[in-house]
Amino acid sequence: MVINKYEMNQATVLTVDHTFYENAANLIAESRKMVASTANTVICVTNFEIGRMIVQEEQKGQNRAKYGITLIKALSEYLTSQFGKGFSETNLRSFRKFYLTYKEQIENIQFENIENNDLAIQQKASAEFKLSWSHYQVLMRISDKKIRKFYEIEAFQSQWSVPQLKRQYNSSLYERLALSRNKEEVLQLANEGQVIEKPQDVLKNPFVLEFLGMEEKAVYSESDLESAIISKLQKFLLELGKGFLFEARQKRFFI
Structure with a gap:
């Protein structure tokens, strides 16, 4: 062969x-x-x-x-x-x-x-x-050295793009993380970024939900977030007009 x-x-x-x-x-x-x-x-x-x-x-x-x-x-x-x-x-x-x-x-x-x-x-x-030069152009706008260092560390560790960095800064990530912390922990936050030390810290990883227009608090209950999100969805669907339906906030389905 x-x-x-x-x-x-x-x-x-x-x-x-x-x-x-x-x-x-x-x-x-x-x-x-x-x-x-x-x-x-x-x-x-x-x-x-x-x-x-x-x-x-x-x-x-x-x-x-x-x-x-x-x-x-x-x-x-x-x-x-x-x-x-x-x-x-x-x-x-x-x-x-x-x-x-x-x-x-x-x-x-x-x-x-x-x-x-x-x-x-x-x-x-x-x-x-x-980081890239574009990242530093954003960071230079932050006058507070501690806060700037925090965002610099987080951008590097989390591999944020420039739009992500802008979004996190504009939504006051540093301030939201610092709400329930004492002065020493805030300084640690500035020098080390957000450190995940225990499983609960992963669950505390913040989501940016500023579009809900909720009053700023250190913590929110699950029901508060659910209610605010569904209200936004309800308003959006109703504004679409004919052809769209919002039937209920919580409805049981039998399969």
């Missing part, structure tokens, strides 16, 4: 353990994640460094406010001519704000055996910035 090359290849493929293919695919997926993570870190460190350079250069001017405006405008024109889009005056001001916002946080990181101060700052920034 003659077996052609294609049939031999097919026979060989069929004898390989499927785990082999999964391992190869997982390796590629992980490598792509690493590339994306590295790219995000490089972008953040670069923007932080540009912000630092702008602040240091501004300090040389006698009229700092006027000098800063002129400096950013001139730098924007130069960088745009060299690299194209991405270096508008608005973006450069964001870089400056990024540096001023995270300057203290970066300086507080302890690194040893680094003589070059600039290199030390860059390495500290590389270790600290774990």
Whole structure:
């Protein structure tokens, strides 16, 4: 019997353990994640460094406010001519704000055996910035350092997208979690994020239900939530008009 090359290849493929293919695919997926993570870190460190350079250069001017405006405008024109889009005056001001916002946080990181101060700052920034630049643009709007640190930790640990981060912040996740906590636990919340220590903590994981318009409380009963949700559903169905029916809030079905 003659077996052609294609049939031999097919026979060989069929004898390989499927785990082999999964391992190869997982390796590629992980490598792509690493590339994306590295790219995000490089972008953040670069923007932080540009912000630092702008602040240091501004300090040389006698009229700092006027000098800063002129400096950013001139730098924007130069960088745009060299690299194209991405270096508008608005973006450069964001870089400056990024540096001023995270300057203290970066300086507080302890690194040893680094003589070059600039290199030390860059390495500290590389270790600290774990989110994308878009995430930090949202975080910079939070003036309270403790609250900003909480959202930064939660965004990283929970792998929030930028829209998810905005939604959690706009729905006051930090404040809702802190309602029933004492001062020490609030500080722990800021430094460590939300920590799941026991099964009950999973059940306390907050849902964003601000559309119900309920009075803000530390806890809600199941019946309160059920009533509020069904009221919204009832109103919605009735507003749809003809062709839709809301028969009852609780109706028994026999099967």
